[in-house]
Amino acid sequence: MESHVENVKTIKEQIAQIRDALYDLANDSEDHKTKSEAESLALYELENFEFLLGVVIWYKLLHAINTVSKFLQSENMDIDVAIKLLQRIVLFLEEFREDGYDKAKVEAKEMAREMGIEAVFREKRVIRRKKQFGESNREEVIQSATESFRINYFLFIIDQAHDESLLRSCKNLENSLTHKGCYNINKDDLFSELTFLMCSLPREAKAAIDVVNYLKKMDVCLPNAHIAYKI
Structure with missing residues (x-):
C-alpha cells in the first residue's frame, strides 16, 4: 500500500515534468517505436483531463486508507484506537462519496492549468437503455462525459474502496x-x-x-x- 501511495504521489506532483521528459524522449529518440510511444503517452494520457482527475482521486483514497492500514499492521496496535480509526475511514469514504468529486475536480483543473491544457473531457458517452413505463419516447439517455466519469469511475471506485477497506479490517482482526x-x-x-x-x-x-x-x-x-x- 505504501508503495502505491508514493507512486501515485510522484505522478501527481511531477506530472508536468514527466510529460516534458516524454516529449524530450520523443524528440531525441531515433527509434520510431520509442518516439511514437513516448509522444502518445504524453499527449493522450498525461494531457488527458480524465487522467489528471483520476490521479487526484486515487491519491486521496490511497493516502487515507494507507494511514489506517499502517497502524493496523503495527506491533503496538491498540484495539480501541483501531476501532476509532476504522470508523473514521468509513466516515471519510462516505463524505468523500458526497463531495469529493467536486473537490477533486478543482484540484485537477489547477493541475491542468499549470500544464497548459484544457480542463475538459474529450468526448461524450451515450448510454442506451430500454424505455421504462411512463417515460417519453426518447430511447436514448445521454450522459455528459463528466457525469459518466462521476458515476462509472468515481462512485465505482469509492464503493469498491469501502468494501476493500472493510475486508482488509476483517482480515486484520482474524489475524489478531x-x-x-x-x-x-x-x-x-x-x-x-x-x-x-x-x-x-x-x-x-x-x-x-x-x-x-x-x-x-x-x-x-x-x-x-x-x-x-x-x-
Whole structure:
C-alpha cells in the first residue's frame, strides 16, 4: 500500500515534468517505436483531463486508507484506537462519496492549468437503455462525459474502496485473534455478516451495546460478528 501511495504521489506532483521528459524522449529518440510511444503517452494520457482527475482521486483514497492500514499492521496496535480509526475511514469514504468529486475536480483543473491544457473531457458517452413505463419516447439517455466519469469511475471506485477497506479490517482482526493456527473468526464470513448487518440493524440500535444485544439474538446467524462486537 505504501508503495502505491508514493507512486501515485510522484505522478501527481511531477506530472508536468514527466510529460516534458516524454516529449524530450520523443524528440531525441531515433527509434520510431520509442518516439511514437513516448509522444502518445504524453499527449493522450498525461494531457488527458480524465487522467489528471483520476490521479487526484486515487491519491486521496490511497493516502487515507494507507494511514489506517499502517497502524493496523503495527506491533503496538491498540484495539480501541483501531476501532476509532476504522470508523473514521468509513466516515471519510462516505463524505468523500458526497463531495469529493467536486473537490477533486478543482484540484485537477489547477493541475491542468499549470500544464497548459484544457480542463475538459474529450468526448461524450451515450448510454442506451430500454424505455421504462411512463417515460417519453426518447430511447436514448445521454450522459455528459463528466457525469459518466462521476458515476462509472468515481462512485465505482469509492464503493469498491469501502468494501476493500472493510475486508482488509476483517482480515486484520482474524489475524489478531489467531493463536497457533486456530482462529476465532473467519474474515470472509465476518465481511459477509457485517455487510448484512449494515442493512438489517434496527434503527433504534444507536450504541455499541445495542448492536451486541441484537447480535446476541442473531448469534446463530451472525456468529463472527457477535464475537467481534463482544470483543
